[in-house]
Amino acid sequence: xxxxxxxxxxxxxxxxxxxxxxxxxxxxxxxxxxxxxxxxxxxxxxxxxxxxxxxxxxxxxxxxxxxxxxxxxxxxxxxxxxxxxxxxxxxxxxxxxxxxxxxxxxxxxxxxxxxxxxxxxxxxxxxxxxxxxxxxxxxxxxxxxxxxxxxxxxxxxxxxxxxxxxxxxxxxxxxxxxxxxxxxxxxxxxxxxxxxxxxxxxxxxx
Amino acid sequence: xxxxxxxxxxxxxxxxxxxxxxxxxxxxxxxxxxxxxxxxxxxxxxxxxxxxxxxxxxxxxxxxxxxxxxxxxxxxxxxxxxxxxxxxxxxxxxxxxxxxxxxxxxxxxxxxxxxxxxxxxxxxxxxxxxxxxxxxxxxxxxxxxxxxxxxxxxxxxxxxxxxxxxxxxxxxxxxxxxxxxxxxxxxxxxxxxxxxxxxxxxxxxxxxxxxxxxxxxxxxxxxxxxxxxxxxxxxxxxxxxxxxxxxxxxxxxxxxxxxxx
Numbered sequence: 001x002x003x004x005x006x007x008x009x010x011x012x013x014x015x016x017x018x019x020x021x022x023x024x025x026x027x028x029x030x031x032x033x034x035x036x037x038x039x040x041x042x043x044x045x046x047x048x049x050x051x052x053x054x055x056x057x058x059x060x061x062x063x064x065x066x067x068x069x070x071x072x073x074x075x076x077x078x079x080x081x082x083x084x085x086x087x088x089x090x091x092x093x094x095x096x097x098x099x100x101x102x103x104x105x106x107x108x109x110x111x112x113x114x115x116x117x118x119x120x121x122x123x124x125x126x127x128x129x130x131x132x133x134x135x136x137x138x139x140x141x142x143x144x145x146x147x148x149x150x151x152x153x154x155x156x157x158x159x160x161x162x163x164x165x166x167x168x169x170x171x172x173x174x175x176x177x178x179x180x181x182x183x184x185x186x187x188x189x190x191x192x193x194x195x196x197x198x199x200x201x202x203x204x205x206x
Numbered sequence: 207x208x209x210x211x212x213x214x215x216x217x218x219x220x221x222x223x224x225x226x227x228x229x230x231x232x233x234x235x236x237x238x239x240x241x242x243x244x245x246x247x248x249x250x251x252x253x254x255x256x257x258x259x260x261x262x263x264x265x266x267x268x269x270x271x272x273x274x275x276x277x278x279x280x281x282x283x284x285x286x287x288x289x290x291x292x293x294x295x296x297x298x299x300x301x302x303x304x305x306x307x308x309x310x311x312x313x314x315x316x317x318x319x320x321x322x323x324x325x326x327x328x329x330x331x332x333x334x335x336x337x338x339x340x341x342x343x344x345x346x347x348x349x350x351x352x353x354x355x356x357x358x359x360x361x362x363x364x365x366x367x368x369x370x371x372x373x374x375x376x377x378x379x380x381x382x383x384x385x386x387x388x389x390x391x392x393x394x395x396x397x398x399x400x401x402x403x404x405x406x407x408x409x410x411x412x413x414x415x416x417x418x419x420x421x422x423x424x425x426x427x428x429x430x431x432x433x434x435x436x437x438x439x440x441x442x443x444x445x446x447x448x449x450x451x452x453x454x455x456x457x458x459x460x461x462x463x464x465x466x467x
Contacts, residue, residue: 038356038357039357041355041357042354042357042358044357058460059355059356060456060459060460060461061269063461063462064269064270064272064273064460064462067272067273067276067462068268068272068273147357149467150467151288151289151290151291151466151467152285152288152466152467154288157291163351163359164359167357
């Protein structure tokens with residue numbers, strides 16, 4: 001019998017994905033560090049961020065960084081979502097997602113029994129985490145739009161519960177994003193080949 | 207083309223081509239990787255040095271051209287018919303915060319008797335205005351949210367002359383691009399004509415039903431609920447209509463010129 005033809009080799013992380021991932025990482029870095037400096041001008045809660053980890057030097061500078069990088073974050077994010085949805089990748093890679101599967105994979109992960117042999121396959125915990133970060137950044141953009149243009153976007157303003165509520169939403173969404181980044185970086189450190197895959201891509205069978 | 211190589215056992219050209227094919231992806235990969243590593247390192251250095259990237263001249267130029275771009279986007283987003291929300295009297299912030307680039311004790315004292323509002327630029331009637339003449343015009347009042355560039359906001363009640371009425375009265379060229387303001391506290395700013403003509407833009411003469419007090423900008427402030435606090439000049443002494451961009455006190459230091467909300 002003849003051997004079946006080898007399955008077509010495709011990159012687990014296509015070029016567009018790697019590009020939008022790194023642009024997003026850079027945009028988030030600029031948005032968050034400048035955002036902390038803006039926060040410090042009128043702290044919403046009972047603390048300020050250490051100035052040494054903020055970007056912009058003063059409020060005016062931080063605002064310039066924030067309102068420049070917002071375009072990169074939003075446009076890059078839109079490009080990512082459009083390609084992800086149009087190519088069918090979003091539904092292929094992130095679904096199905098079930099509470100049962102989630103508990104199973106989380107338990108396996110905590111016991112260190114979750115394999116990462118095939119980087120093109122996301123386990124249920126990853127699926128939820130990546131879907132969460134897509135929704136969270138969308139929320140950051142919407143609450144940010146409300147703070148930037150609260151008069152011009154009345155529907156979004158009401159959706160956020162008003163100008164003041166949008167400030168809280170923006171802050172909480174930022175905090176959750178930072179929590180994601182922390183876990184994400186720890187996971188990358190535990191499975192370093194994922195970093196290589198995100199940089200150069202990796203040939204994997206579909 | 208390469209006839210002289212035909213039949214030759216050692217085809218240098220094809221060897222070279224093959225070699226290039228083998229090496230190329232590696233070179234490409236390596237340069238891509240080192241580019242990314244450099245990028246990461248640059249970010250790391252910036253983080254450690256407390257991020258004074260803004261001091262770099264080319265970065266500064268890029269950021270201010272993005273700010274000009276954002277001015278245009280905001281001008282385009284601005285809908286003259288969209289109104290800022292208004293609030294019931296019970297929601298007024300008491301006491302309404304004092305805010306300026308100086309302390310409350312340094313707020314200028316303007317004498318009503320000698321006060322004249324100067325009007326210049328692209329206007330038909332350049333005579334100066336006394337306060338009582340402005341008070342004789344139709345008055346309107348609104349309770350709106352004042353949003354500061356720092357993020358905090360406060361709700362207040364301002365009354366006065368609709369600025370579009372005033373511009374019509376002085377025969378201003380409403381096709382001009384800018385309306386500028388010079389103030390008794392040496393503050394200055396300028397706004398776009400579309401916002402100047404917005405129905406909620408007031409030449410405010412009162413605060414909370416009483417004559418505008420010194421700390422809130424006596425004798426008058428321009429109150430725009432569609433713009434951030436620093437765009438709302440207090441202690442106005444001169445108004446000019448112009449096609450020439452004239453910036454503003456904070457805007458010249460880096461705050462966004464349109465400053466709309």
